[in-house]
Amino acid sequence: MTDNSFWDSSPDEAVARHGEFRLTVVHPPHPGPEGRLAAHDPVRAREFAAAFGTVDAVLEDLGTVPATDGIPLWTRTDLDLVRVGCWGGVTEIRDAALANTSGTFPVDEQADALARLFPGAVVVASAVVDHNSPYGAWKFVHPGGVNVFAAGWGGQGDWTVLGDPAAVVAAFGIDPAHLAEKGVDTGAEPGALDWSGLARLALARVAPLDRRGLLASVLRVRHTEEATGDMEETWIES
Numbered sequence: 001m002t003d004n005s006f007w008d009s010s011p012d013e014a015v016a017r018h019g020e021f022r023l024t025v026v027h028p029p030h031p032g033p034e035g036r037l038a039a040h041d042p043v044r045a046r047e048f049a050a051a052f053g054t055v056d057a058v059l060e061d062l063g064t065v066p067a068t069d070g071i072p073l074w075t076r077t078d079l080d081l082v083r084v085g086c087w088g089g090v091t092e093i094r095d096a097a098l099a100n101t102s103g104t105f106p107v108d109e110q111a112d113a114l115a116r117l118f119p120g121a122v123v124v125a126s127a128v129v130d131h132n133s134p135y136g137a138w139k140f141v142h143p144g145g146v147n148v149f150a151a152g153w154g155g156q157g158d159w160t161v162l163g164d165p166a167a168v169v170a171a172f173g174i175d176p177a178h179l180a181e182k183g184v185d186t187g188a189e190p191g192a193l194d195w196s197g198l199a200r201l202a203l204a205r206v207a208p209l210d211r212r213g214l215l216a217s218v219l220r221v222r223h224t225e226e227a228t229g230d231m232e233e234t235w236i237e238s
Contacts, residue, residue, distance in 0.1 A: 006056075009236050012077070013075060013236055015079065015235050016237065016238050017131060017235060019096075019099050019128050022094045022127075023124075023139075024092040024124050024125070024207075025118060025122070026207045027090070027121045028120045028143070029089070030122065032207070037088055037090055038087050038089075039215075040064065041087075042064060042086075042217045045216070046219060048084055049093065049217075054095055054097035054227040055095075055227075057221065057222045058219050059220045061217065062217075064217055065216060066214070068212055076235075080220050081219070081221075083216045087214055098125065099234055100127070100137075100230045100234050101129055101131070101234045105160070107125045107138065108139050112139075112147075115141040115147075120143050122142055122172075124139065126138045126199050128196065129234060133154050134153070136196070137151035146170075146171035147163055148162065148165060149162045150162075150195055157191055172201070172202045172206065173205055174205060
């Protein structure tokens with residue numbers, strides 16, 4: 001263990017790949033696509049991060065950045081940073097520990113945990129890792145009873161899918177014309193379905209997607225021992 005963490009690799013170890021990861025909780029009443037998001041609450045953001053299932057402790061608050069800023073992943077220390085936006089009834093965390101290619105599904109686990117904690121909330125989560133073939137995991141929870149999860153390697157057939165993506169369309173009230181416009185075919189094979197496009201369409205039904213002008217907290221954390229081991233395999237090992 002090095003530098004007060006569970007990592008085996010050194011802080012300056014290069015990250016072997018890149019990706020995108022986020023989990024969004026939308027509390028009732030859902031603001032809808034035309035709603036306005038409140039200013040960021042950094043106190044709530046730190047509390048949310050400290051309670052998040054992949055996090056052992058929040059070590060440092062590094063202030064705020066524009067919510068639209070990209071997340072650089074260059075060295076192992078970048079993986080210890082999480083971003084949390086708390087904008088009224090919408091909370092979003094961007095944590096590299098949500099991505100895992102080693103056979104467990106933190107996107108599924110953390111979304112379910114938050115759905116149990118906030119039974120009236122919508123939870124949508126996704127994590128995509130750029131490999132030779134991209135690996136992705138997506139989760140959709142709607143308080144109407146829909147719970148859909150999918151994970152697998154892009155273009156391949158061996159996927160884990162729990163639930164029907166068509167149920168996401170019905171629960172969130174997504175216009176079929178928007179599906180066609182964005183090229184999202186819920187009848188496609190899992191490896192060919194645009195799950196990220198479906199996630200954006202679902203979230204757009206319950207909250208505005210435009211984060212321009214909003215801030216998010218940057219927090220240095222110590223991830224749990226289990227999450228750190230998974231991140232080592234997902235992000236560091238070649």
